[in-house]
Amino acid sequence: MTDSSAETTTDSADIQTELDRDIGLVGAVALGVGTMIAAGIFVLSGLAVSNVGAAAIVSFLAAALVASFTAFAYAEFAAIYPESGGGYMYVANVFDTDLTYIVGWSMILGYPASAAFYLASFSDWFYRFIYPALSIPQAIPYWIAGLVVLALLVGVNLKGTEETGLFQIVVTGLKVALIILFLYGGLQGFDASVVTSSMTENLNDLRQLGLTTALVFITFFGFEAIATNAEEIEKPSENIPRAIFISMGFVTVIYALVVVVIVLAVNNGEFLEFLAQQAGLSGSEAAKNFVAQNGEISMGRAAQYYLGDFGFYVIIVGALFSMLSAANATILAGSRVKLAMARRNHLPEQFEDLHPSLNTPYKSVLLTGGLITFYMLVFTVLLGTPPGAEEGATMGVNNFLSSLGLGLHVPHVFHLGLHAVTHFADFMLLGGLIFVNLALIQSRRKRPNIDRGFTVPFVPWVPIIAVVANLVLLVNVEPKAFVVGLLAQVIGVGFWFAWKSTDxxxxxxxxxxxxxxxxxxxxxxxxxxxxxxxxxxxxxxxxxxxxxxxxxxxxxxxxxxxxxxxxxxxxxxxxxxxxxxxxxxxxxxxxxxxxxxxxxxxxxxxxxxxxxxxxxxxxxxxxxxxxxxxxxxxxxxxxxxxxxxxxxxxxxxxxxxxxEKIGSQSADTDSVLVPTAGGPHAELASKAARAVAHAEDATVEVAHVVSPLASESERESAREIVAETAALIDDVSVTQSLLEGENVADTIVERTDDHDLTVIGATRESELQQLVFGALPETVGQRADSTIIMTKRHLDITSRLAQWLP
CATH class of the missing domain: 3.40.50.620 (HUPs)
Structure with a gap:
């Protein structure tokens, strides 16, 4: 034999595809809190109150409860699979099928949609509150600010997770302090009767409660951001469950209190008069209508009323940074899902590449930024209306078409806006969460004894409740967003087949x-x-x-x-x-x-x-x-x-x-047994037996088992089968035998004791009747003490139906 040479087909750059674990418990909590206390608290709290008043507390609590059930599954999975990719990775690890691509596709569209909501909210608040303060010309489009911030955040994520984690901790700490300041001012005039009255008036509107719960669910999705970055979190089996439940518990309390403050404000005559003056409205009634149509800025105006102009701008700046940090966490999480999908061959391999000097998945980050840009432009610019526009105002796409002098007009039925991008994000993410809970049930069945670190109680009941709850929220998503979500899934399936056909x-x-x-x-x-x-x-x-x-x-x-x-x-x-x-x-x-x-x-x-x-x-x-x-x-x-x-x-x-199953006794092969019933698998067995016998100078016995009560014609047929098989074994000594026995397997197992090796072909049952080789070879293989070789000829049957039928 000539000297062999070792050849490494993967270069060193590809080998170093690991991300450093540099996010501790505080950083992980900051990821969760930073994502949950963001545009959700500054924008969705006002929208929720404009929808259902104080009953928004019920919507937030219901959304938190639904999220908590799924967060249990994330906590268990994150301890088992401390790898970037979150829900997608958990489902892919449990269900060994390419269908898990759909879960990943839902996540890689859902995360950027969430970030688009945060940055569109940033653009809205910046345009309404900062443009006037800084005397920025109104001619500069409102969405420019969001795109500039997006470019900065993409740059931060390209730089690396250590900088990103520190940035997240600092910004999250600042905005929590600002919210506490807001609550301090707003709760000074607490009136329980106002809250209970508003609650009573809205609790019966179940449809609006359902829509609002689905709307605000996105605010509690920060637990996914924690789990998705598991590969970069220190001591993941301990820190991830802790971070998930610390952040969710803290945020739920904060949201309930913020809703109370906003309810107190919008039901306060003095606040309405103040708002009418600030917004140039005719009176309190006009102010009420303004709040109903512009709920996304209710918290900002409430802060101005309770804290004065200085406090107002402190809260505004804090809100903007809050939205920025949430978008940052979402970009980080979304890029890691793409990295995980590329590792699983569910996205092109380019998205697995790490930057040679920064060691970050830069292509995944750039794709996430591109998707966010697309959502912002389509949902809120082209098919949305400018901040503060009256209901039914002309969409951006129609203004653009008019400026070109074209006689085209997009019907208002295609209007999307901030609500729609939020509901679309919820649709995509909820679909993924349903599969995560199903994966938890299957994981317990598939790997019951694995060391889990954290264990969800009462499985399968907890994940079943989570699946039902997520389905309820899914069907309460805004109809337009529901349709767009289904269309996005169809596009995802099409992309899969188009890509795989070229790979x-x-x-x-x-x-x-x-x-x-x-x-x-x-x-x-x-x-x-x-x-x-x-x-x-x-x-x-x-x-x-x-x-x-x-x-x-x-x-x-x-x-x-x-x-x-x-x-x-x-x-x-x-x-x-x-x-x-x-x-x-x-x-x-x-x-x-x-x-x-x-x-x-x-x-x-x-x-x-x-x-x-x-x-x-x-x-x-x-x-x-x-x-x-x-x-x-x-x-x-x-x-x-x-x-x-x-x-x-x-x-x-x-x-x-x-x-081949190696026998209990190692010895030279002097004799070979070939049980046969004819057919292609027996033919392969005979050729393997001949090869071994010829090389080892061994004898071969070809045998067929018949019943002691077999007729002469049956025995003759058996002799013909044995003879046909023996004819295939030339150049060695072959004997032909008919073995009598009531049980074929028992008879063959007993005969194997007389030989060093037994070679047996698969039985000719269909897949409806056998599992692998068929009952007979498997029984012989398990019970015989000597060496056994089981053979199965590849028959190249292209029809699955033909394999399943006798």
Whole structure:
């Protein structure tokens, strides 16, 4: 055998795809509070009060309760999977299917929509309150401020998470102090009768309560921002659950108090007169109508009334920074979802790239910024109306078309605005949360004994309640936003199929399970190639001997595979650390072929699942067969027969499959038993038996089991089957036998004691009647003490229906 050379196919830049953990508990709480106390408290609290008065407290509490049920699931998952990606990553880790792409798609659209709401609110307040204060010309479009801030935030996120986390802590601390100042001023004139009266008047309007609860739900989504950045949070199993519940509990109390203050203000005659003067309105009645139509600035005007002009501008500046920090946290979380999707091959690989010097997922950040810009322009500029415009005012797109002198007009039915982008964000995010709760139930069933760090009580009831609650909010989303959300999902499915149709299968394999080491030996163009995955070092010699015997018989070559595996929650890049160990396993296996004439190539692949590494190798290298080892024990799980890896390889390999269980006694192979019932799988078994027997100078017994009560015609048919199989085994000594027994499996297992090796083909039942090889080979494999090889011919059946029918 010639000297082999190691080849690394992934450069060092790709190996360093890890994000430093530099966000502590305080930073994690700041992420949550910073996202929840933002445009939600300064804008949505006023909108909620204009919708349902003091009953807005009920809407906020209901939204918080619904969010809390799902936050339980996030707390448990974040402790198990401390990896960036949040809800998408949890669902993807539990459900091994590409359908989880839809969850990721919902998240990568929902996060930017949330940020667009925050920045559109920023533009609104900046235009109404800062333009006049700084004498900024009204001719400068109101949305310019939001886009400028967006560019700054994208730059901050490109810089890195350490700067982002510190920035988040400082800004969050400042705005909490400002809100406490606002509450101090507003609660001085607390009147319980005003609050209870407003509550009573609105509690019966269930439809408005439902719409308002759906509207304000976005304010409590900060818990997702915490979990999504799990990969960068210190001690995630401890800090993430703590941060989630600390931030949610604190924010819920703050929101209830803010609603009380706003209710007190809008029901105060003196405040209404003050507002009429400030806004140039005719009187208190006009002020009431103004509040109803401009609820998003109610808190700002209330602050001006309670705290005076100085306090007013302090609150305004605090509100603007609050919206800014929420948008920042959302951009951070949204970019990490894209990074996680790229790692899972659910987005193009470019979005997994980290900046060579900043070590940030800069392409994901830029895409998030682009989506936010799109939402702001479409929802609030083109299909929205300027701040303070009367209801039914001309949309921005129509003003633009008129300025061009075109006779086109977009009907007002397409009007969206701030409400719509908020509801759209809720629609996309709620859909993802439903799947997260379903994933929690499946996780408990799939991995009941895993160390969870934090455990949700009363599963499955808590996640079931969460699913129902999220569905209730989902159907209460504004109809226009609901339709736009459905359209966005259709576009997502279309993008998936369009992208995958242009992504070569081999490229996909290398992204999911990269080849990091290749040991090559010159080949003389042999047509037959047998893949040999190596897992148990103790059985390497026996496995390689079997593989060499088969390859020599077919004048073929071997492809030896070793997989460097890491847990699902760990990035692929982590497994590069164990490549050297796998390289040694590979070289040891290949060394057994040094004295043979069989060319041997070897590769090390990395990934999360051994079955993926094996199947990708077999498909990518177009192998003719795969020989995989089996420990010889069944599984307590009903759907698993030989083990999840072996089962999947047997079922999905696009080639012949041989599964070898090493016997309890290691000895030379002097005799081989071939039980046969005819058919293509028995034919493969006979060829494998012939290869081993020829190489080891062993004898072969071909046998068929008949009932003691079998008729002569039945016995004759059995002899014909045995003879046909024996004819395939030439150049070795073969005997033909009819074995009598009431139970076929028992009879064959008993006969295996007389032989060193048994080779048995899969039974010919349909998939409705068998799980992997069929009941007979699996029973023999599990019960026999000697070495067993089970074979399954690849029949290239393209119709799934044909596989499921007898």
């Amino acid at each position: 070569p299968e081999e490229t996909q394999f290398e992204r999911e399970t990269p080849t990091v080491v290749t040991e090559r030996e010159p080949s003389d163009g042999r047509e037959y190639q047998l893949a040999v995955p190596i897992a148990n070092p103790e059985h390497v010699e026996q496995m390689m001997q079997t593989a060499i015997d088969i390859a020599e018989d077919r004048d073929g070559e071997l492809l030896v595979l070793s997989a460097a595996l890491v847990p699902e929650q760990t990035p692929i890049s982590e497994s590069y650390r164990s490549v050297d160990d796998e390289r040694e396993v590979l070289r040891k296996a290949m060394s057994y072929a040094e004295d043979s004439d069989v060319p041997v190539n070897g590769i090390v692949r990395i990934g999360h699942r051994a079955s993926d590494a094996i199947l990708h190798t077999v498909e990518q290298h177009d192998c003719d067969a795969v020989l995989i080892g089996w420990r010889g024990r069944g599984s307590h799980r009903r759907e698993v027969v030989l083990g999840s890896t072996v089962d999947r390889v047997v079922k999905e390999s696009p080639c012949d499959v041989l599964v």
